[in-house]
Amino acid sequence: MGNRQGAAVRCEGMPSADTHPAAFPEYTKQVPLTPAMDQKQGIGKYKKYDESMGPFPEAFDFANQLKLTEEQVNQSYEHQLPFHMNIDGNKKPTYSTSWERLVAYHHGLYVPEKYQATTTADDIRLAVADFSEKVHKDSPKDACKYLQIEEFRCLNVYQYQTQPEVAAKKCMKWWNEMQKCQWDQTKFNAGTTYIEGPQMRRRRPYIFYPDFKYA
Numbered sequence: 001m002g003n004r005q006g007a008a009v010r011c012e013g014m015p016s017a018d019t020h021p022a023a024f025p026e027y028t029k030q031v032p033l034t035p036a037m038d039q040k041q042g043i044g045k046y047k048k049y050d051e052s053m054g055p056f057p058e059a060f061d062f063a064n065q066l067k068l069t070e071e072q073v074n075q076s077y078e079h080q081l082p083f084h085m086n087i088d089g090n091k092k093p094t095y096s097t098s099w100e101r102l103v104a105y106h107h108g109l110y111v112p113e114k115y116q117a118t119t120t121a122d123d124i125r126l127a128v129a130d131f132s133e134k135v136h137k138d139s140p141k142d143a144c145k146y147l148q149i150e151e152f153r154c155l156n157v158y159q160y161q162t163q164p165e166v167a168a169k170k171c172m173k174w175w176n177e178m179q180k181c182q183w184d185q186t187k188f189n190a191g192t193t194y195i196e197g198p199q200m201r202r203r204r205p206y207i208f209y210p211d212f213k214y215a
Contacts, residue, residue: 027041030043030045031045032045032046076121077120077121077124077157078120078121081118081159085118085159085162085163086118087117087118088117088118089114089115089116089117089118089162090114090115090162090163091115092115093110095110111164113161113162114161114162114163114164115162116161116162118159118162119156119159119161124153124156124157127152127156128149128152128153128156131149131152132149135148135149142185143181143185144178144181144182144185147174147177147178147181148178150174151171151174151175151178154167154170154171154174155167155171158170158171
């Protein structure tokens with residue numbers, strides 16, 4: 001007679017490589033899946049059990065296994081930002097009277113935005129998306145709009161409100177490229193230069209060439 005309907009089936013012992021060799025080929029054929037498995041089973045297929053190499057040579061492999069230097073595995077924006085700045089913002093200065101704070105604010109010595117908390121990666125993503133939508137809507141035929149968007153993204157990534165000096169230094173290349181692009185675009189639109197070679201005659205030899213018709 002078979003098992004009764006609805007009755008639980010009991011297995012005698014847990015399956016293993018000895019009872020089910022076909023289900024555990026990594027054990028029967030001595031092929032470890034990870035360095036930890038190789039070290040635990042003593043198979044000896046891996047030369048080193050650490051997945052990443054340490055700073056010391058092979059002669060000092062025991063020092064590498066001690067992990068004397070911390071390895072940065074998490075490369076997310078929120079994880080890396082605290083290593084470069086305080087995510088809670090800079091230390092806010094204190095003034096004895098309100099008029100001192102107003103004078104410092106008037107002369108640019110006290111900027112409230114520099115003492116606020118940093119923005120997250122999601123905030124930056126949303127701000128860049130909103131800025132991109134506005135740029136595409138305002139000037140859809142502008143050839144320099146993508147450089148403008150990348151400059152805005154760079155400023156947000158380097159927290160331009162909390163550390164404006166660092167952000168301005170890091171994003172100077174985007175600003176410089178955008179200025180050159182706008183200058184070239186102005187010359188193309190005004191007809192003072194050409195795009196595809198000297199066979200296209202210029203309207204003016206140079207941009208400040210006098211108009212003798214009205215001189």
